[in-house]
Amino acid sequence: MNVSVIIPVLNEEESIGKVIHDIPKNLVQEIIVVDNGCTDNTVEIAQNHGAKVISEPRKGYGSACLAGVAAVQNADIVVFIDGDYSDDPTQLPLLIQPIQENRADFVIGTRKPLEKGALLPQAQFGNKLATILIRTFYGVKYTDLGPFRAIRQSQLTALDMQDRTYGWTVEMQVKAAKMGMRVQEIPVSYRKRIGKSKISGTLIGSIRAGVKILTTIFRWGILR
Numbered sequence: 001m002n003v004s005v006i007i008p009v010l011n012e013e014e015s016i017g018k019v020i021h022d023i024p025k026n027l028v029q030e031i032i033v034v035d036n037g038c039t040d041n042t043v044e045i046a047q048n049h050g051a052k053v054i055s056e057p058r059k060g061y062g063s064a065c066l067a068g069v070a071a072v073q074n075a076d077i078v079v080f081i082d083g084d085y086s087d088d089p090t091q092l093p094l095l096i097q098p099i100q101e102n103r104a105d106f107v108i109g110t111r112k113p114l115e116k117g118a119l120l121p122q123a124q125f126g127n128k129l130a131t132i133l134i135r136t137f138y139g140v141k142y143t144d145l146g147p148f149r150a151i152r153q154s155q156l157t158a159l160d161m162q163d164r165t166y167g168w169t170v171e172m173q174v175k176a177a178k179m180g181m182r183v184q185e186i187p188v189s190y191r192k193r194i195g196k197s198k199i200s201g202t203l204i205g206s207i208r209a210g211v212k213i214l215t216t217i218f219r220w221g222i223l224r
Contacts, residue, residue, distance in 0.1 A: 001076035002074055003076070003096060004077070005028055005032065005080075005092070006079070006080050007031065008061055008065055009035060009042050009064075010042075012084055015085040016042050016045050016046050017046075019082075023092060027093060032072065033053045036059065042083070054071050065168050076153055077099050077100075078150070082148070085193065085194045086118065086192065087189070088191075092150075095107045095149065096150050105152045105176075106151045107149060107183070107186055109187075110187050112190055118192050130170060130213050130214070131143060133218075134170075143185060147169055149169075155179075158179065159171075159176065165208075166209040171220065174216070178220065
């Protein structure tokens with residue numbers, strides 16, 4: 001099965017080379033790095049490591065992911081991973097195997113912190129609250145909203161993803177729940193990111209992300 005990897009980035013020059021280097025090339029047909037407004041050397045480093053780089057000037061994690069999806073060529077499986085090296089790219093086979101074996105359509109990497117501070121307290125709290133609400137509204141038990149994930153291309157298209165900011169991951173999960181999609185969670189290692197988080201690394205970023213995640217859950221659970 002053809003596998004495409006999408007990596008949204010915003011000033012990740014210290015880590016992007018490591019991420020691309022550690023992706024198992026024998027399993028992946030293309031690596032797409034989405035430049036979401038980098039002002040450092042991220043783009044040049046990504047290109048030097050063999051990635052296809054596209055630009056998405058509209059700010060937002062979801063915007064970058066949507067641009068990456070639009071650039072995918074002939075994939076059966078699409079993998080999303082952040083460019084900060086917090087997730088371990090060598091564990092990509094764990095995520096795609098259930099799809100390859102037709103045991104799942106969507107696989108989420110459940111983050112297991114390897115060190116103190118890998119998953120900040122505000123992120124842990126928000127994650128816990130969001131998964132409780134998803135279970136309440138949709139009857140599906142998730143344990144994480146981790147960004148390291150793999151999904152069958154046909155199912156990704158069926159989800160009709162729309163969110164352009166912090167609600168991208170939770171939109172994918174609540175829509176998958178509503179569709180009755182075959183979802184698995186696989187434990188993956190999680191370490192401190194390289195560089196400062198643009199979301200949980202600041203108070204205002206954490207608040208905005210939290211509000212967006214909650215409104216996304218309510219939107220798809222109540223209004224749709």
